[in-house]
Each structure stands twice: as C-alpha cells, then as structure tokens.
Amino acid sequence: MGYLAIKDNFLSENECDFLIEYFKKQKVNFDSSTSYRYFRVMDIPFYHVRVSFLWSKILRRISKQFPDLRLSHGQIVEWTPGTFKKPHLDVDIPPENSVGTGIIDWTTVCYLNENFLGGQTLVDKRYIEPKKGRVVAFNSKILPHGVNKVDRDNRYTLIVWWSEMKPFYGNEK
Secondary structure, three states: OOOOOEEEEOOOHHHHHHEEEEEOOOOOEOOOOEEEEEHHHHHHHOOOHHHHHHHHHHHHHHHHOOOOOEEEEEEEEEEEOOOOOEEEEEOOOOOHHHOOOOOOEEEEEEOOOOOEOOOOEEEEEEEEEEOOOOHHHHHHOOOEEEOEEEHHHOEEEEEEEEEEEEOHHHHHO
C-alpha cells in the first residue's frame, strides 16, 4: 500500500521566493523529454551560503518526518506553459547516470509558487492543488504520479528524490 502526505507551510513565502529568484540566476538544464528546465541542487556552489543553508534546513525537516529516507538527489524545476508529465512510477537510475545514489523510492514535491493555471500533481488518482510552500511526499515506486499540463505562467517546484533505508536483518548468531 502506498503512502501520501501533504503538509502546508513547509516553506515560508520568503523561502519560496528566494529559491525561485536563485533558480532564475543560474545556468539551468533542459529536459527534452518533458520540455521543463531544472537546476540540480548538487550544483549549488559551497560559497552560496544562504541557499546551501536553506537546502540543509529543508533536508533536516524532511528527515525529521521520515527518518528512514536518505537523499538521492534534488532539483528546482521550472514548468513553462504546455509542459506536463504523464503518470508513471519511478525507477532506479544506474549509478553512473545519477547525481545521487540512483535509488528512488520516495519523492517530495514542494510548490514554490501558485500564480499559474493547471499544473496539478496527480498521485494515485488524486489531484493535489499546488499551494505555495506546500510539500507532498509519496512512495513514488508504488503510487502512479504525474503533472497536469501547465496552462498559463510558470510553475516552480523543488523536487527531491529519496531512497528508503531498509533495515538489514542478517543471520545473527
């Protein structure tokens, strides 16, 4: 059975605005399969102290709620009008092609703005309305998920993928 959690006010309005402005100043990547633009969080230079501090704060907040999750990788994503993502399940990425562990069990999506049309997140036949500062967490290998087409203006999200640290039970003697 899958798990879905929604928490409002995960990030403050100022934190969301700061991440959007930071994204706009960076050299971003383009995903030709979906047409969205993204910035990998692992590419934050160490001397960008404020964004590095905020990133650490976000990871601590999520880890506090989900202590068995370990960071795989994260991105700030800009969804322009016309972009969408068909419902899918996440799969592991070969480590040589990954920016993290390559193992994806869970996904968290934090909405950085809400001044756009469309772009609802679909998780297991449930539509989640974007709300600035809201975070959504779910088993992305178990629950089909996607993004409805963005109709107007740009949608910004902070997406983080996680691996679940399953306890190892060996032969104890």
